[in-house]
Amino acid sequence: MLSYNARLLYEMKKQITEEIERLKENLTTIYHIDGFDLSTYKLHVGRIEGLRRAIDLLQEAEDVINGKT
Numbered sequence: 001m002l003s004y005n006a007r008l009l010y011e012m013k014k015q016i017t018e019e020i021e022r023l024k025e026n027l028t029t030i031y032h033i034d035g036f037d038l039s040t041y042k043l044h045v046g047r048i049e050g051l052r053r054a055i056d057l058l059q060e061a062e063d064v065i066n067g068k069t
Contacts, residue, residue, distance in 0.1 A: 009062055013055055020051050 008011070027044045030037075063069050 001027060005065075016017060016051050016055050016058075021050055023048050023051075 023044055027041070027048075030040055031046070060069070
């Protein structure tokens with residue numbers, strides 16, 4: 001059985017990944033409906049990159065706690 005912290009980390013990564021997928025889907029939908037709008041594209045891509053960075057930071061924190069760094 002996973003500890004509370006391990007479950008929390010797993011769930012956070014899962015939810016962030018789901019949000020990335022949702023944003024990617026929205027990006028393709030917006031493109032097909034509204035045409036190409038550079039500012040909207042940049043906004044969505046920036047959000048996706050920010051969420052990917054959040055996953056990286058969670059992994060780094062986990063490594064520190066587990067003594068891997």
